[in-house]
Amino acid sequence: MGLWIILGAQWGDEGKGRIVDMLAEDADVVARFSGGDNAGHTIRLGEDVYKLHLVPSGIIYPGTTCVMGNGMVINPAVLKQEIEELQAAGVHVSPERLKISHVAHMITPAHRALDGAQERLRGDKKIGTTGRGISPAYGEKIKRTGLRFIDMLDKDAFKQKLTRNLENANRELTQLYNAEALDIPAVVSEYLGYADYFAPFIVDASGIIMDALAADRKVIAEGAQGALLDIDHGSYPYVTSSSCQAANAVLGLGIGLPDEVNIIGAVKAFQTRVGEGFFPTELFDKNAAFLRGDGTKQWDEFGTTTGRARRIGWLDGVLLKRVVQTNNINALVLTKLDVLSGLPEIKVCTSYDALEDERFPWISAEPSQPHYETLPGWQEDLMTLRRWEDLPQAAQDYVIFIEEMCGVPVRWISVGPERNQFIVR
Numbered sequence: 138m139g140l141w142i143i144l145g146a147q148w149g150d151e152g153k154g155r156i157v158d159m160l161a162e163d164a165d166v167v168a169r170f171s172g173g174d175n176a177g178h179t180i181r182l183g184e185d186v187y188k189l190h191l192v193p194s195g196i197i198y199p200g201t202t203c204v205m206g207n208g209m210v211i212n213p214a215v216l217k218q219e220i221e222e223l224q225a226a227g228v229h230v231s232p233e234r235l236k237i238s239h240v241a242h243m244i245t246p247a248h249r250a251l252d253g254a255q256e257r258l259r260g261d262k263k264i265g266t267t268g269r270g271i272s273p274a275y276g277e278k279i280k281r282t283g284l285r286f287i288d289m290l291d292k293d294a295f296k297q298k299l300t301r302n303l304e305n306a307n308r309e310l311t312q313l314y315n316a317e318a319l320d321i322p323a324v325v326s327e328y329l330g331y332a333d334y335f336a337p338f339i340v341d342a343s344g345i346i347m348d349a350l351a352a353d354r355k356v357i358a359e360g361a362q363g364a365l366l367d368i369d370h371g372s373y374p375y376v377t378s379s380s381c382q383a384a385n386a387v388l389g390l391g392i393g394l395p396d397e398v399n400i401i402g403a404v405k406a407f408q409t410r411v412g413e414g415f416f417p418t419e420l421f422d423k424n425a426a427f428l429r430g431d432g433t434k435q436w437d438e439f440g441t442t443t444g445r446a447r448r449i450g451w452l453d454g455v456l457l458k459r460v461v462q463t464n465n466i467n468a469l470v471l472t473k474l475d476v477l478s479g480l481p482e483i484k485v486c487t488s489y490d491a492l493e494d495e496r497f498p499w500i501s502a503e504p505s506q507p508h509y510e511t512l513p514g515w516q517e518d519l520m521t522l523r524r525w526e527d528l529p530q531a532a533q534d535y536v537i538f539i540e541e542m543c544g545v546p547v548r549w550i551s552v553g554p555e556r557n558q559f560i561v562r
């Protein structure tokens with residue numbers, strides 16, 4: 138069965154959670170390897186809608202073990218709330234099913250406060266972060282001053298480390314950013330409570346994943362964000378603070394390079410992004426409004442985590458091809474094909490005009506004009522279709538165009554928000 142890595146092939150929000158959910162049905166382990174509660178995965182089961190920010194999507198299946206890997210930054214307050222909401226919805230979540238890597242890093246209110254203060258200071262150069270404290274938490278990890286979940290297991294030492302960490306943050310907040318200081322005793326008391334709550338969840342996550350792979354079980358590594366938000370290979374500095382590439386799955390889970398791996402890229406049928414930064418194919422016309430939706434439907438293009446309206450554009454084939462190559466993606470999942478129904482024509486960017494620097498014909502360079510191929514649209518509603526051969530010819534041609542452009546098959550196509558609204562090829 139082996140390792141399956143599912144990653145977003147654009148700027149996040151490609152619908153990865155659903156594909157993980159679909160592939161997790163026979164999985165033994167579903168593991169997150171990067172990011173924190175900046176991610177937002179929506180899973181629908183009939184009338185029930187689950188919005189997950191931290192817990193891996195596989196939690197919905199009773200037989201799956203869910204692992205939160207060492208590459209994550211985890212806010213215990215958000216995680217506790219998410220666990221309680223899932224429990225209230227009848228989902229079994231316990232230390233038997235949910236495992237937190239002992240060396241995953243922890244987000245505190247100080248990181249959130251610093252994230253906000255740093256964004257304010259950037260003014261019109263702001264990144265548009267989710268405000269969840271992601272960059273300050275990863276920053277501390279790299280500076281070697283961060284707090285890890287293993288620290289919770291020795292409460293006296295944890296109290297001291299946390300207090301020192303918050304004192305440093307308060308100095309930064311007040312002296313550098315002119316922001317309000319945190320109430321240290323209140324935060325410490327709250328976090329000592331989390332230490333009790335989470336102690337049974339904290340494990341050697343690498344060991345669990347290695348054992349599962351050695352026993353030929355199916356392990357799904359669930360990516361967060363998207364490859365174009367990668368700290369090294371994304372649209373820096375308008376990126377997140379972790380690596381969202383397939384290669385980081387092994388680092389962020391603490392395992393060696395596997396002999397065999399399936400790497401699946403999730404790609405939306407058009408391009409979206411939240412936050413600031415580079416977006417060559419962005420649209421501001423009626424097509425953008427059409428593709429975004431008006432927010433009345435849960436699957437309209439408004440962020441799961443922040444509710445912000447997403448920026449919309451035509452599919453950027455230049456970036457997608459590069460992501461397929463640099464992540465060694467074997468197969469694509471194309472999501473939201475149904476949303477294109479009703480457009481008279483559909484464009485795909487296949488090259489950029491007049492690159493400033495021809496050495497870097499992708500994201501590091503600022504392209505001037507995208508060049509498009511125009512394909513015919515289709516008017517039929519796709520949401521009830523379940524077989525490839527039932528798709529209108531123009532929709533099939535669009536899928537085939539993407540495959541030929543990227544050189545990898547589109548193996549799954551989503552045609553609606555429900556779990557069963559998939560066409561498997």
Ligand code: IMP
Nearest residue numbers: 149175176265266267362376377411412
């Ligand atoms: P941060 O990860 O909160 O620091 O935000 C950095 C950038 O990544 C911002 O543009 C965010 O909107 C974007 N971002 C972070 N997480 C996600 C995600 O899960 N989906 C889409 N965009 C994200």
